[in-house]
Amino acid sequence: MKEIIIALLKANLSLPEAEISSTLEVPKDPKLGDFAFPCFNLAKSMKKSPVAIAKDLAGTLKSPDLEKVEAIGPYLNFFLKQDLLGNSVLKEIQKKKEKYGSAKYISEKIMIEYSQANTHKAFHIGHVRGTALGESIARIASFLGGNVIRANYQGDTGMHVAKWIWCYTQYHAKDEIKKDEEWIASIYVDAVKRLTAQPELQAEVDIINKKLEEKSDSKLQALWEKTRQTSLDAFEIIYSELGTRFDEYFFESAVEKRGKEIALELLNKGLATKSEDAVIMDLKEYDLGVWVLLRKDGTVLYSAKDLALAERKFKEFKVKRSLYIVGAAQRLHFYQLFKTLELMKFPEAKKCAYIPVMEVRFPWGKMSSRTGDNVLYSGFKRELVSDAKEELKKRYTLDEPELEKRAFAIAIASLKYFMLRQDVDKNLIFTKEEALSFEGNSGPYLLYSYARARSILEKAKYDPKKKYAISELNAEEKELLVRLGNFPEQVKKSYETLSPNVLANYSYQLAQLFNEFYHKHQVIGSEHEQMRLVLVDCFSIVLRNSLSLLGIPVLEKM
């Protein structure tokens, strides 16, 4: 589409194609045409006012593909012939269906590390944000041709585990060990509470921590293994509900040894240095401060472990690009990691990227999994499902499995969309009122729009093969059409900026346009029934594709 205009302008102006292409824009108001060319830049070289240039060009530019060219002030506005627009967009969507918007845009092997929940602790809605973000970026990357490996790096050792084991053995030993995130979290919260009240008890925890590290107490070891697995199993249930799966699970214990080796190698090569008996990377000349690899007692830190993990990613998995989707507090750590990998001369280091997961906060401040002043995934999902059931019951009489199925899909759409619709660089202010809302800019609105479209197609016994002609398009049809045609570009943009919220906003705007069209124009029985059915079909395909990239499954009936 755009090429037609570019070619036309190129033939009439002495400007390089690249400049024409970047100047050419889509007007905000569709009434102003399909494309617009601002003439300000031409003013100097042509020694005429932009308004006069636009006016003159409007008179000379002609093409069989154009309805008209109009000068409005300093803008040259192009109106394409409608059947051209309609045919190209609708045909392409109908042909490619679920592949519409996909491309061989990238072909690299990419590893995406995300979620990183710690065992023996809660899976709260902050984790949902990171998990939803990672899953969506993984889907977008593979939609654009990437060979994606989803990785989860979980903290299954450390002080938090010791606290949990201590609290369980001391105060909850009679409790049955449950594959339940909320119960697991409650033990940890109890541990923190008791330790806050009686700090001297920390000595008991330290003993357990040491025994766990040394693997010297077989009873504790067995309890650790059992509870670790229970915790991982509880997470796995959540992952499946959230529509996420991982190809690779990494654990800190598996990279400890190699991490230490790398630190010592760096020391030998003179890249790392000793300072106060610790092994450090001095990155001050890069404004990245000091990065400690080994403690003064020689034990390995998170930093060195991450070096070992990165090395595995490059050497064993041969990834060319590595994305880290991790809490924003760790930003500096990752910049230090990337810089060190670069100094270690890994060519892939330059293609490492860190995507911060900003906090999910209450309006009055941050959530805390230590005190339990937070919102856990499981409990909140239950609330969403229960609310969705109420809404469904108000409207229809459904049997239990169908009610359950719809309510669950609505809950997931609601939660994931709420997490993804916002810019990744911003804290997300969580209020129940907003998160539980099924109206307006929300997941359920999108599902509803999709279900409405599908319902029309079903009632009309829609046959996609039936012939139709693109007639005079009304404003709503045209806007919808233009937006549908814009989807592939939005997918690329969301990948380039690593921002699924681009697609979340796109989905919402698309659904809004559809609902306006739906309200204003009858499809079934209208003069242009087949054309409108095709439009509705294409809308449903594109919305489904877009939501699928967000990791949100649709409902055929809502």
Added chain:
RNA sequence: GCUCCCAUAGCUCAGCCUGGAUAGAGCACCAGGCUUCUAACCUGGGGGUCGCAGGUUCAAAUCCUGUUGGGAGCGCCA
């Protein structure tokens, strides 16, 4: 003290990368619309010094500098 992120309507946010035509949504508030394809919808209304001050430009919410406020981080936690 230094570094990074954020600041747009009463509230929650799009738009910023790649500067252009009256700055857009949702919620809340007010007024309307279901005998017609799902009203979880749609239409209209009020509500904005785009934190502030400079700069670049024909043109700045958008780019640059400074500044204020909020958040996060800064050698042996992860």
